[in-house]
Amino acid sequence: MFKQLLLLLSVLVIVITADRPHPEDAKQAIADLQAAGIDKKYALELFHIEHKMNQGSAKANGDKEKIKKLTEEYNKAKSNFEKKIPKEQLDKLKKFLA
Secondary structure, eight states, X not given: OHHXXXXXXXXXXXXXXXXXXOOSSHHHHHHHHHHTTOOHXXXXXXXXXXXXXXXXXXXXXXXXXXXXXXXXXXXXXXXXXXXXXXXXXXXXXXXXXX
């Protein structure tokens, strides 16, 4: 039962991360964010937050504690980012990510 749940969670993580609109090429991802009307400095900051999470989760190799810590750091960084970004830019970002 536990292995089935772990397999399901692994598949969900892959599906969720695969559905993100950020291509692997950093320049292309930032250009896409800018094309959506997001300022370059906010696009760069968001890309760094996402990239750090993706890199960390790849290095965690399924270690639950590392993934939990990474998720907490990601949520904190994303929350801080959303607090300091202007509302207009945040609306554009949410529209882009939807």
